Amino acid sequence: MMRNAKTLRSDGGFYGWIALAGAALVYFGSCGIFYYTYGVFLPIMCDDLGWSRAAVAGGLSLGMLCVGLPSPLIGASIARFGPRVNMVFGNLLAALGLAGMSLAQEAWHVYFFYSLSGLGVGFGLYMACTTVVNNWFVRKRSLGMGLVVAAGGLGGFLFPPLVTWLISTVGWQISWVALAGIYFTFTVVIGGLILVRNKPEDLGQVPDGISIEPVMEEERINYRSIVYQSPVDWRVKQAIRKPATWLITTISAANFFAIGTISAHQVAYLKDVGFTPIIAAMSLSVLAGMSIVGRLGFGALALRFEVRHLAIASFAVQLIALAILLTTRNLTLIYVYAALFGISYGGLITALPTFVGGYYGRTHYAQILGLIFPVGMIFEAAGPVLAGTIYDATTTYTPAFATVAVISFMGLVSAILARPPKLRQ
Numbered sequence: 001m002m003r004n005a006k007t008l009r010s011d012g013g014f015y016g017w018i019a020l021a022g023a024a025l026v027y028f029g030s031c032g033i034f035y036y037t038y039g040v041f042l043p044i045m046c047d048d049l050g051w052s053r054a055a056v057a058g059g060l061s062l063g064m065l066c067v068g069l070p071s072p073l074i075g076a077s078i079a080r081f082g083p084r085v086n087m088v089f090g091n092l093l094a095a096l097g098l099a100g101m102s103l104a105q106e107a108w109h110v111y112f113f114y115s116l117s118g119l120g121v122g123f124g125l126y127m128a129c130t131t132v133v134n135n136w137f138v139r140k141r142s143l144g145m146g147l148v149v150a151a152g153g154l155g156g157f158l159f160p161p162l163v164t165w166l167i168s169t170v171g172w173q174i175s176w177v178a179l180a181g182i183y184f185t186f187t188v189v190i191g192g193l194i195l196v197r198n199k200p201e202d203l204g205q206v207p208d209g210i211s212i213e214p215v216m217e218e219e220r221i222n223y224r225s226i227v228y229q230s231p232v233d234w235r236v237k238q239a240i241r242k243p244a245t246w247l248i249t250t251i252s253a254a255n256f257f258a259i260g261t262i263s264a265h266q267v268a269y270l271k272d273v274g275f276t277p278i279i280a281a282m283s284l285s286v287l288a289g290m291s292i293v294g295r296l297g298f299g300a301l302a303l304r305f306e307v308r309h310l311a312i313a314s315f316a317v318q319l320i321a322l323a324i325l326l327t328t329r330n331l332t333l334i335y336v337y338a339a340l341f342g343i344s345y346g347g348l349i350t351a352l353p354t355f356v357g358g359y360y361g362r363t364h365y366a367q368i369l370g371l372i373f374p375v376g377m378i379f380e381a382a383g384p385v386l387a388g389t390i391y392d393a394t395t396t397y398t399p400a401f402a403t404v405a406v407i408s409f410m411g412l413v414s415a416i417l418a419r420p421p422k423l424r425q
Contacts, residue, residue, distance in 0.1 A: 014209030015197060016136035020144055022195025023129040024151035026087055029186030030125045032155015033179050034063070034094065034117060035259075036288055037163045039267045040281055044172050051107060054388030057264050059110035061381040063118030064260060067126075068377015070119065074127050075370025082198035083128035083135075083366075090123025091187035099180035102173040122377075124187060127369055130353035134365045135199035138207045138229070142307070142354045146299015149349050153295055153342070156288025160267075164281045207362070227306050228420045233361035239368045242421035247414045248355045251311060252376035254411025255348040258318065258404045260383030262287070262341065269397045273329055287338040294346025302354055308418050311351045315412035318344035322405040326398060348411075352376070359420055379407075 038060045046056050078086055097117025104110045133144040159179075166175040200206050239245050266287070270280035298310055321340035324333055356369050387400035 015203055015205060016144075016200060016207075016209060018195055019132055019136055019197045020147060022191045022197075023083075023132040024148045024191075025195065026091065026187045026191035027125065027129050027148050028151035028155040029183050029191070030091060030094065030121055030155075031149075031152030032159040032288075033098065033183050034121050034125075035152075035263060036156035036284065037159050037179065038063075038114075039264050039284060040160050040163045040167070041172055041175075042264065043268050043271065044167055045104075045110075048172065049105075052388070052392055053265075053268060054385060054392050055107050056110065057384040057388040058107070059114040060264050061260075061383075061385045062111050063114035063121075064377050064381035064384075066115045066118030067122040068374040068381070070122055071127065071370040071374040071377070072367075073370075074123050075366040075368075077123065078128060078131050078366040078370075079364075083131045084192060084196045084198050086123045086128045087192035087196060088124075088188055090120045090125070090128070091192060092120065092184070093117075094120030094124060095180045095184040095188065096120075098183055099177050102176040124192070127366060127373060130357075130369070131366045132196060132198070134353065134357045134362055136207060138362070140208060140303070141357050142227075142302030142350070143299045145353045145357075146296045146302075146350045149346070149353075150292045150295035150299075152349075153288050153291035153346050156291065157285050160281045160284045160288070161278075164278060226304060227302060227358070229358050230361045230420070230423075232423060233363035234359075234368070234421075234423060236364055236367045236371070238423060239360050239364075239421075240371060244359060244418050244421040245368070245372065247418035248352065248359075249372045249375050250414040251348065251355070251411050251418065252352045252372055253379040254315070254407045254414070255318075255345055255352075256376035256380035257383045257407050258322075258341075259345050259349075260380035261387045261400060261404050264384035265387045265391070265397060265400070268391075269401075270334065272397075275331070275334075279331070283334055283338045286335055287342040290339040290342030291346030291349070292342075294343035294348075295350045297343070298347035298350040299354070302350070307351055307354045307358060308415055311348060311355075311415035311418070312412060314344045314347040314351065315408055315415055318348075318408050319405060319412070322401060322408065326401055326405070355418070 042053065042056050046053055074086065094117045097113045097120060100113035100116065101110065104113065129148050130145060133148055134141060137144040163175060166178060197203060266284055267280045270283055271277060301310055317340050321337050321344060324337040328334065353369065356372065357365055360368050387397060390400040391397055
């Protein structure tokens with residue numbers, strides 16, 4: 001530790017890692033259940049209720065819209081009440097919506113209950129969890145972001161096989177109720193109420209647990225991260241005037257469109273081309289599991305490499321993965337695709353909050369993210385319905401997955417151009 005730098009401790013140690021663990025548990029339960037299990041339910045509910053895939057996929061799309069569209073309001077709520085309050089009440093609402101899915105007998109039931117769940121997820125998941133990390137960490141922000149969003153990948157790895165087994169054992173209705181109970185326990189009780197705290201200042205601590213007193217300029221330079229970190233906290237009006245903000249928005253939209261389309265339809269696609277339901281579900285688990293590698297790897301690498309360069313590499317890997325998906329029916333290559341796609345989209349999920357925190361600072365992080373996030377959610381919501389509509393019209397997913405590749409290429413170009421913005425004094 002450099003001269004005149006000290007670690008501040010309260011109640012026996014720096015609480016940031018415990019707060020991070022709470023945010024990670026919330027991310028594990030919420031992301032793993034809300035995002036990754038719907039694709040397992042989709043073909044089974046279609047068969048049981050006699051609905052088209054586009055009709056059932058519409059429930060996920062509406063849920064995603066409800067996650068993203070209120071983001072400016074969510075950002076203001078987080079700034080006013082703190083991420084913890086949003087986690088508790090938002091995820092309680094989400095759990096109620098999941099339980100309500102067990103009652104679905106008409107299409108509007110699915111749309112209503114998953115929209116209700118999506119609204120709760122919007123308040124309680126991505127923005128709230130990453131705000132906790134951004135509040136508690138500066139030097140290790142990217143690593144913290146990677147750890148938290150990696151928990152979502154772990155949830156995606158574990159929950160699809162679990163749900164496949166549950167549905168085969170107790171049916172899809174009771175499975176929704178069981179998931180609602182798991183969701184409530186992880187996100188509301190343990191994560192939100194017991195572990196998470198809003199920011200270090202509430203406990204008499206500071207970000208990273210390190211207080212920097214006035215020191216020599218040389219030591220200040222040594223303390224700074226070797227990757228770009230904004231020297232000032234940007235205001236919202238300043239951020240929205242910069243092209244970098246909208247390039248980051250495009251990066252987010254491209255990745256979320258890919259996630260929405262693939263997560264909703266990959267299981268159905270693989271079953272259509274001859275794979276068994278358990279293999280199809282396992283491929284989704286491989287994708288989600290490898291996203292853990294992408295999320296953790298991106299977070300660790302972003303301590304030493306610029307986030308923009310890592311985003312470029314991630315989109316390149318995503319395009320390779322999609323090319324494999326579009327050209328093969330070989331099981332081994334399907335798993336290669338799932339691994340590559342998981343690594344790429346996992347890294348890009350970590351990229352968004354790392355971009356915003358690194359380029360714009362701590363103070364207005366939630367409000368700035370609240371402007372960027374809804375665009376990504378609109379694209380994520382559009383993906384499942386667009387792919388389902390294309391399938392219903394053509395009985396093939398090839399045009400839909402080719403569209404994903406084109407939009408991912410747009411994300412690659414945006415990442416190349418997204419240099420750190422400069423604030424005029």
